[in-house]
Amino acid sequence: MALAPSLKLPTITHIRAYSMGGAAAKVHGQGGGDYHDQGKDHWIDDHIATPMSKYEEYKQSRQSFGINVLGTLVVEVEASDGTTGFAISTAGTVGCFIVEHHLSRFVEGKRVDQIKLIHDQMLNATQYYSGGGGVVINTISCVDLALWDLYGKVVKLPVYKLLGGAVRDEIHFYATGARPDLAQKMGFIGGKMPTHWGPADGDEGIAKDIATLKEMRERVGDNFWLMFDCWMSQDVNYATKLAHAAAPYKLKWLEECFPPQQIESYRELKKNMPKGMLMTTGEHTGTLEGFKELSEAGVDILQPDVGWCGGVTSLCEIAAVAKSRGQLVVPHGSSVYSHHAVITFTNTPFSEMLMTSPHADYVRPQFDPVLIDEPVPHDGVITAEELDKPGFGVELNRDCPLERPFEH
Numbered sequence: 001m002a003l004a005p006s007l008k009l010p011t012i013t014h015i016r017a018y019s020m021g022g023a024a025a026k027v028h029g030q031g032g033g034d035y036h037d038q039g040k041d042h043w044i045d046d047h048i049a050t051p052m053s054k055y056e057e058y059k060q061s062r063q064s065f066g067i068n069v070l071g072t073l074v075v076e077v078e079a080s081d082g083t084t085g086f087a088i089s090t091a092g093t094v095g096c097f098i099v100e101h102h103l104s105r106f107v108e109g110k111r112v113d114q115i116k117l118i119h120d121q122m123l124n125a126t127q128y129y130s131g132g133g134g135v136v137i138n139t140i141s142c143v144d145l146a147l148w149d150l151y152g153k154v155v156k157l158p159v160y161k162l163l164g165g166a167v168r169d170e171i172h173f174y175a176t177g178a179r180p181d182l183a184q185k186m187g188f189i190g191g192k193m194p195t196h197w198g199p200a201d202g203d204e205g206i207a208k209d210i211a212t213l214k215e216m217r218e219r220v221g222d223n224f225w226l227m228f229d230c231w232m233s234q235d236v237n238y239a240t241k242l243a244h245a246a247a248p249y250k251l252k253w254l255e256e257c258f259p260p261q262q263i264e265s266y267r268e269l270k271k272n273m274p275k276g277m278l279m280t281t282g283e284h285t286g287t288l289e290g291f292k293e294l295s296e297a298g299v300d301i302l303q304p305d306v307g308w309c310g311g312v313t314s315l316c317e318i319a320a321v322a323k324s325r326g327q328l329v330v331p332h333g334s335s336v337y338s339h340h341a342v343i344t345f346t347n348t349p350f351s352e353m354l355m356t357s358p359h360a361d362y363v364r365p366q367f368d369p370v371l372i373d374e375p376v377p378h379d380g381v382i383t384a385e386e387l388d389k390p391g392f393g394v395e396l397n398r399d400c401p402l403e404r405p406f407e408h
């Protein structure tokens with residue numbers, strides 16, 4: 001049976017890549033897709049423990065070692081019927097080069113529904129230089145997200161309906177930031193705090209972070225979730241000691257203790273964890289194989305970032321890996337780009353809201369100011385109805401200082 005004329009889908013005529021912020025830009029601290037690229041006096045850059053914390057000069061500020069050098073990548077795709085779609089991620093000027101001079105050949109000329117074909121070609125064509133993660137996979141993720149946005153805008157359906165529809169009416173969120181006590185008042189189901197100390201600080205470091213946990217537990221009571229995010233800063237011994245010191249204060253999970261490649265460290269820590277405390281990680285893992293390894297190492301919650309793991313196309317595959325072993329997939333905070341996927345996953349009972357307000361004291365859209373109409377949780381909730389707009393339901397704020405450094 002022939003397709004209805006209205007379903008004769010248009011082709012993709014143009015892909016364009018823009019950057020904002022990052023080391024190559026004239027304007028900094030705007031936030032956006034590279035949400036670590038914030039201005040001064042922001043909780044997200046205040047003495048947070050990292051693998052660089054062993055160097056005194058890089059202990060206070062993650063921007064000092066370059067956490068925000070990449071900046072925001074914006075990928076825009078245009079169809080032959082004039083419809084445009086776009087997405088953002090963390091890749092900046094580097095991503096612009098890869099999009100314009102490499103990935104464009106797999107996108108232009110294809111139909112708007114050939115997303116999976118384009119995804120496979122982008123992954124395989126960059127194997128020789130991607131190393132299976134990092135800025136190359138961030139860039140591929142951004143193209144994939146832009147394609148899903150375009151497809152939804154052409155057929156006038158939200159991405160979550162293209163993925164098979166919602167399995168729940170709303171998404172409940174925990175908040176990541178410096179103030180779990182304020183997050184509780186805003187209706188979130190939990191609060192995840194960064195650790196500020198690491199192995200270079202020894203037992204004194206553990207005591208300081210535990211003191212913060214103790215203080216927050218006293219403020220929020222027994223039932224509000226509290227978690228630590230360790231941002232790859234630890235070793236197995238330190239993480240084990242921190243986990244056991246945190247158990248009396250009902251820490252719900254210990255997140256990303258080690259760099260993504262240290263599968264054996266995760267396997268060992270899982271054996272050492274106090275009963276009932278969860279071990280989570282995944283935001284800096286960029287391949288399906290990497291998530292399979294983490295899943296097999298016993299990670300309780302896989303936390304891919306949809307802008308860093310291969311896009312929605314990869315996120316759906318990762319969710320299936322977790323599901324096959326009875327594990328949860330709770331994506332790293334990535335706003336609408338994960339909301340539309342997680343509301344269709346049966347193994348994602350809640351999701352993350354990354355607080356990008358400077359003192360984590362009000363709900364600011366995570367990728368502010370780049371996305372127009374970016375939804376935020378109200379009382380810790382976003383409903384399926386709020387996602388009922390074509391594509392990802394957001395538009396690009398063209399008043400942002402966007403630059404197009406390369407044209408193919």
Ligand SMILES: C[C@H](O)[C@H](O)[C@@H](O)[C@@H](O)C(=O)O
Pocket residue numbers: 044048176177193194229231283332333354
């Ligand atoms: C708060 C953490 O240090 C990171 O900045 C955060 O982006 C990420 O790890 C998270 O899980 O939200």
Ligand SMILES: [Mg+2]
Pocket residue numbers: 229231255256283332
């Ligand atoms: Mg994290």
